[in-house]
Amino acid sequence: MSATTTTTKTHRRPLSSLPPTESLEIGHGLSLSPRVKLLLTFFRADATVRPLDDWKLKNALLSFLRSPPLSLSHVPDDDLLLRRLPDLHKRKRDEAVATGTLYIRDLSFLKPTDGENGGEEMLRKRFLDWRKSVVEKLSGIELNIEGVKFKMTLEIPVSGDFEKMKKSWEDFYAFKSNNSSNFMRSSEQKPDTIVIRGVPSRWFAEPLVPSKASQMVTHTIFSVFGKIRNINVSSDDNQSDEADDTKGDLVSGLNCKIWVRFETYDDFYGAMNVLCSRSMQKEGSRLKVDYDVTWDRDNFFRSSQQKLSQPQLKERERGREMKRERERQRGSQHLLMEHSRNSNRLHANFDNARRKRFKD
Numbered sequence: 001m002s003a004t005t006t007t008t009k010t011h012r013r014p015l016s017s018l019p020p021t022e023s024l025e026i027g028h029g030l031s032l033s034p035r036v037k038l039l040l041t042f043f044r045a046d047a048t049v050r051p052l053d054d055w056k057l058k059n060a061l062l063s064f065l066r067s068p069p070l071s072l073s074h075v076p077d078d079d080l081l082l083r084r085l086p087d088l089h090k091r092k093r094d095e096a097v098a099t100g101t102l103y104i105r106d107l108s109f110l111k112p113t114d115g116e117n118g119g120e121e122m123l124r125k126r127f128l129d130w131r132k133s134v135v136e137k138l139s140g141i142e143l144n145i146e147g148v149k150f151k152m153t154l155e156i157p158v159s160g161d162f163e164k165m166k167k168s169w170e171d172f173y174a175f176k177s178n179n180s181s182n183f184m185r186s187s188e189q190k191p192d193t194i195v196i197r198g199v200p201s202r203w204f205a206e207p208l209v210p211s212k213a214s215q216m217v218t219h220t221i222f223s224v225f226g227k228i229r230n231i232n233v234s235s236d237d238n239q240s241d242e243a244d245d246t247k248g249d250l251v252s253g254l255n256c257k258i259w260v261r262f263e264t265y266d267d268f269y270g271a272m273n274v275l276c277s278r279s280m281q282k283e284g285s286r287l288k289v290d291y292d293v294t295w296d297r298d299n300f301f302r303s304s305q306q307k308l309s310q311p312q313l314k315e316r317e318r319g320r321e322m323k324r325e326r327e328r329q330r331g332s333q334h335l336l337m338e339h340s341r342n343s344n345r346l347h348a349n350f351d352n353a354r355r356k357r358f359k360d
Contacts, residue, residue, distance in 0.1 A: 015225060015270030019123035020162075020277055021107045026224045028217065029283035030203060032274060034107055036131055037160040037290065038138070040082075040100035044093060045142050045149035052097050054084045057150065060143045065102075070137055072104060079103040097150070103290065104134070105279070131156075159293045162276040169295055192229070192268045193261040193296035194275065197236050199289055201256040203282055204233065213256040222260045225274070226267025230301045232259040259300050268295075 018024060024032045042057065058080055065072045065080075082100040091097060110126050135154065143150045158164045169191045176189065204213040204221065213233045222228060236257040262268040272295065279288040 016266070016273050017120050018270075018274055019120050020127045021110050021123050024224075024274055024278075027221050028203075030221060031281050031283070032278040033105065033281055033288065034277065035279050035288075035290070036104040036107075036134070036277065037157060038102040038104075038135070038154045039157055040102060041096045041153045042082075042098040042100070043096055043151045043153070045151040047093075048148050049089070050148050052084055052088060052148075052150075053145065054082045054098060056145050057098065057143065058082050058100075060145055061152070064141065064143065070134065074106040074109075075102070075104060079105065102154075103279075105288070160277045162273050165272060165276055165295070172297060190265045190268075191295045191297075192263075192265060193259055193300060194268065194271055194293060195296050195300075196258045196260075196275065196291050196293050198255050198291045199258070199280055200282075200287075201235070201254060203280075204256060204258075213258075218258055222258075222271075225260075225262070225271035227263040228260060229263045230259070230261040232300070233257070259296060261296075261301050 015024075021034050023034065026032060058077075061082075062075070062077065062080055064070070065075055080100065080102050082098055084098045085091070085096060088097055107127070110123065110130060112122070135156065138152070138154055141152050143152065156164070158168060173189050173191075201213040202210050204218045205211065206214045206217060215231060215233050218233050219228060219231050222231065234257050236255040260271070262271065272293070275291075275293045279290050281288050
């Protein structure tokens with residue numbers, strides 16, 4: 001099996017076993033392609049106060065990436081994003097001067113060679129070992145920009161590492177268990193809702209309303225991951241803390257935020273395994289969207305009833321009052337009909353009695 005083989009939803013193997021090197025088609029022309037995302041931070045490594053040239057810093061880092069020992073010649077310029085931080089002259093020596101994001105998308109070199117067993121576990125282990133070596137070789141490097149030295153640190157974001165994501169919810173519920181008077185009840189809790197931000201609304205829209213994400217279309221797309229209990233789609237007006245602000249992708253109204261609550265933990269687990277460390281792409285488009293994914297800590301669907309606005313509460317109360325009024329009217333009509341039947345029965349008995357006396 002190739003590392004770049006595309007899995008379709010007709011292939012019913014568990015999504016939790018999908019290797020991090022493999023793509024997945026999810027319908028409506030959308031697919032999820034594997035990639036590695038690294039968050040970069042740059043610090044001054046000497047006493048100089050010369051201004052930072054972020055363009056030269058980017059070129060120096062690209063040159064390092066494309067040379068041994070990494071030899072990542074397949075990383076295009078556009079997949080390294082740097083942003084100089086403001087007010088550099090006010091920053092202390094140990095404060096960062098720039099941040100960035102590095103994407104490594106071409107993972108075809110990890111595929112098995114001829115005659116090599118290409119099992120899923122082998123691919124997963126090969127990927128994790130390679131990613132670990134990249135982090136070790138890049139962490140703490142110094143770049144010399146015309147005599148000015150900069151030190152770089154890096155980390156893999158939680159949304160780019162399924163094991164980190166899994167540990168985050170295990171630690172969360174373990175903490176709740178330790179602080180709960182009902183240990184058994186808390187210890188059995190598991191997440192069931194994923195939250196995705198920064199995906200284009202038009203990719204989830206109806207043809208007649210191309211600018212607004214459709215809940216029905218979104219439900220159809222995410223059903224590839226399992227049975228859905230609840231789903232909600234809204235405009236994504238704010239960036240999350242982990243979103244990549246170097247790209248400026250999250251523009252109000254253009255992107256949407258999606259909550260998907262699955263019926264089972266297994267479906268949630270499989271969906272999260274696939275959504276971590278992947279980008280979304282639309283058929284016919286060169287755009288690769290590096291969305292942000294996490295799990296719902298706030299019980300969005302369970303607490304949504306408590307978050308209704310005053311107009312919504314008034315509308316709900318109005319609906320309940322109208323329902324009560326209809327029930328009262330039906331009750332009154334029933335009483336009138338019963339009274340009419342009893343009255344007719346009484347008159348009939350009276351008439352029969354009169355006719356009997358008349359005959360006698």
